[in-house]
Amino acid sequence: MSIEFFTRLPLHGETQFLPGDPRNRGDWHAGGPSTGAVSGFAVGDHFTYIDYLGQIARAAEINGFGGALMVNAPTGEEPWTVCSLLARETRTLKFVTAFQPYHYTPWVAVQQAATYQRATGNRLVWNIINGGSDAIQRQVGDFEDHDQRYARATEFMDVVRGYWHNEQFHYEGTYYRAEGGGLRGPLKKAELPLICTAGSSVAAREFAAKHADFYLMRAEHPDEIAALIADIRARALKWGRTDIRFGLSIDVIARDSEAAALAEAKRFFDEGVAKGTVKARAAHAGLRTARKLSYEHGYSDQDEQQAFDDFFIHPNVWTGFGYIGVPPGCALVGSYANVVARIREYHSIGVDLFFLAGYPHLEEAYRIGEHILPHFRAQRAAIARPAGQPVQLHVSNGA
Numbered sequence: 001m002s003i004e005f006f007t008r009l010p011l012h013g014e015t016q017f018l019p020g021d022p023r024n025r026g027d028w029h030a031g032g033p034s035t036g037a038v039s040g041f042a043v044g045d046h047f048t049y050i051d052y053l054g055q056i057a058r059a060a061e062i063n064g065f066g067g068a069l070m071v072n073a074p075t076g077e078e079p080w081t082v083c084s085l086l087a088r089e090t091r092t093l094k095f096v097t098a099f100q101p102y103h104y105t106p107w108v109a110v111q112q113a114a115t116y117q118r119a120t121g122n123r124l125v126w127n128i129i130n131g132g133s134d135a136i137q138r139q140v141g142d143f144e145d146h147d148q149r150y151a152r153a154t155e156f157m158d159v160v161r162g163y164w165h166n167e168q169f170h171y172e173g174t175y176y177r178a179e180g181g182g183l184r185g186p187l188k189k190a191e192l193p194l195i196c197t198a199g200s201s202v203a204a205r206e207f208a209a210k211h212a213d214f215y216l217m218r219a220e221h222p223d224e225i226a227a228l229i230a231d232i233r234a235r236a237l238k239w240g241r242t243d244i245r246f247g248l249s250i251d252v253i254a255r256d257s258e259a260a261a262l263a264e265a266k267r268f269f270d271e272g273v274a275k276g277t278v279k280a281r282a283a284h285a286g287l288r289t290a291r292k293l294s295y296e297h298g299y300s301d302q303d304e305q306q307a308f309d310d311f312f313i314h315p316n317v318w319t320g321f322g323y324i325g326v327p328p329g330c331a332l333v334g335s336y337a338n339v340v341a342r343i344r345e346y347h348s349i350g351v352d353l354f355f356l357a358g359y360p361h362l363e364e365a366y367r368i369g370e371h372i373l374p375h376f377r378a379q380r381a382a383i384a385r386p387a388g389q390p391v392q393l394h395v396s397n398g399a
Contacts, residue, residue, distance in 0.1 A: 002381035003347055005373055006067040006096065007060045007365060008249065008357040009053055009086075012076035015326060016360040018272055025360065026052055050077070050085055056361045057086045057093060063369020066382055067094030069249070069355050072129060074140055080112070087120045094383075096196060098127040101156035102137075102149070106176055109156075110163045114183055117190035125383075127196040127216065128153055130204070150203035151175075157195070157211045164192045194383060196247065200228070209235035212244060213385060214353055219250035219330035219346075221313050226349040243386055247353035248346055251321060251331035252368055254339040254358070258316075265318055265333045268359075269308045272324025316342050336371040343372070353383060 014024040026049040060068055068086075070079030083095035104112070116124045130149040131137040137149070144152060155173045162169040163182050171178040183190075197208045198216040208215040215232050217225060229246050236244045255261040272278065311320035316338045322329025332339045343354060356372070358364025 001347070001350075001352055001379075003376050003379045004066050004353050004381060004383050005064075005368075005376070006069055006094070006247075006353065006355050007056075007065045007361070007368075008069040008071065008355050009056055009082070010357075010361055011053075011071055011079060011082060012073060013049075014052070014360055018268075018275060018277060018324070019326065050082065052362075053077075053082060054086055054089045056365060057090050059362055059365040060369075061090050061093040063365050064373050065093065065365070065369065066380075067096055067123075067125065069096045069127070070098060072098035072100075072127075074136060083124070084116065087116070087123060092123070094123045094125055096125040096127050098129050100129055100131060100149075101153045102131075102140075102144075106156055106159035106178075107163060107181060110160055110183065111187070113193055114164075114187040114190040117193070118186065122191040124193045125196060126193040127198070128157070128207075128211070129197070130199065130207075146201065147203045150199075150201075150207050153207055154210065161192070164188075194385065205232055205235055208232055209241070209244070210239050214245050214247045214383070216247040216249060216353075216355075217351075218328045219248055219317065221317070222345055222349055225346065225351065229350040245353065245383075246351050247355060248351045249328045249355040251326075251328065252339060252356050252358045252364065252372070253318075253331050253333045254336050254367065254372060256335065258335045258338055261333050261335065261338075265320065265331065266308050268326070269311075269320045269324060272326070273305075277325045278323060314342075339372055340375045343376075 013019060014026050016025070017023050057068055068083075070083050072079045079097045080099060083097050086093075087095060099109075101109075113124055113126070130146075130153050134146065137143070152175045155175045158173070159169075159171055159176045159178055162171055162178065165182075167182040167184050167188070168180045169178050169182045170180060182188075194213045195211055196214040196216050197212045198204070198218075199208070209232060215229075217228060219225070220228075225248065232244060232246070236242070253261045253265050255264065306323065308320060311323060312318050316332055316334040317330065318333045319330050321327075321331050332342050334342070346354075356368055358368060
């Protein structure tokens, strides 16, 4: 089984220190003393936060990452715009842009994606998301409930595939209709982006089983990841699919020695506890309707004195980032050899796409690229649909 590595771009600010700390690069903080790295942002600055993201993207490409995940949240930069800007600053790096079907009509998404693919040599990957919080969805104008959002996403992808592979596509569903549209001319030569999705609800798993090339997960104990993979594979079989693959997002704190890595992780942890980020995390818990991961049930919102070591759920797998409010919440902490061993363990249970990042993202792209990725050279393979795989078109209520 092959393996591939992407990184993640911080669209809501750098996190060498806690989120919002003025010592972080960029302008995602309240002001005050700063590093001087564009911390006092003004429109028209000669060097902006997007330029910093460009540095990270180039560093990722130089160090052998295959792509970069662009996280989408109302509190950050819009990912499709950013990846369009960064595509012209890189040569081979793929960009995984997260968006919700609520954001676009199927036709707009198809036309934009085909244009992007033509301009970049098919370097776009879609991450179809459907919102983890009803409250936040309403803030941005989406009042569909959780399961309706996934029903809408299923129709969205049906119509996308129909437009992409037909010049005269007809469809009538609950959320979308089409009467004869489709890609024509040079646009129809572009590749449909690979489809990623995430989410642990039944609706999310069913959507992934039907439409996703890659099902993405936040890191948990390997036994729980293995169980989740088995469940998704079983659901995919109902659609006659045996080729769905799996990705894992996890941070990395890797150093020459395990002791040095633990010291860096503890720096984050102690600073977070001292500054009360545990209380801030608890205050925002009500904004999320997504399933808590198993280790999150162990967080005590009343007791901030939980010890650093309490958050190791498996050798070198530390969930303290989640406790102090740094997403995605889980990190591999240890020597380079430790981290390589844990990646191999997750790979052995079915994960073949890893999203790895550290803090600060620029320097850690080099560290991971120099000390972790070379151990997997013989197994690396760019992500793609298997040769000869038919693109499945699932159309309901008319075709």
